[in-house]
Amino acid sequence: xxxxxxxxxxxxxxxxxxxxxxxxxxxxxxxxxxxxxxxxxxxxxxxxxxxxxxxxxxxxxxxxxxxxxxxxxxxxxxxxxxxxxxxxxxxxxxxxxxxxxxxxxxxxxxxxxxxxxxxxxxxxxxxxxxxxxxxxxxxxxxxxxxxxxxxxxxxxxxxxx
Numbered sequence: 001x002x003x004x005x006x007x008x009x010x011x012x013x014x015x016x017x018x019x020x021x022x023x024x025x026x027x028x029x030x031x032x033x034x035x036x037x038x039x040x041x042x043x044x045x046x047x048x049x050x051x052x053x054x055x056x057x058x059x060x061x062x063x064x065x066x067x068x069x070x071x072x073x074x075x076x077x078x079x080x081x082x083x084x085x086x087x088x089x090x091x092x093x094x095x096x097x098x099x100x101x102x103x104x105x106x107x108x109x110x111x112x113x114x115x116x117x118x119x120x121x122x123x124x125x126x127x128x129x130x131x132x133x134x135x136x137x138x139x140x141x142x143x144x145x146x147x148x149x150x151x152x153x154x155x156x157x158x159x160x161x
Contacts, residue, residue, distance in 0.1 A: 020063075024059075024063070027059075031055070037049075037052055091129075092129070
């Protein structure tokens, strides 16, 4: 394993370290300009500064909660699901543009009971895609993969002394 950082890793760390403070600075400048906190009548009166301090406290709490959440498994799942949804929508759009707009009303039914389906309909890639990506099909694939992963591996012993 190499300990030397690649260019992509350095750029990722740089962006990760630089972008959030820059965004916070830009938002602070916008807030400062919008509400004109530098007026002596505002910054000398603690009652008028109280709402601004509350905004600062709320922004601090929000960024800390966001930092905690972004490190969790649910954040990773949400981000991956959002990326997969974007990819799926683009693939469906591309397939529709290339192959035409064939749609199935009951893709789940055609997956569950394939004997009812006319074999000639499976010449269309968009129709096949709809059947393969229906919920019950994906659950079946996930169950199969899960059962395969739980099987013990029959590996021969490396060295028997």
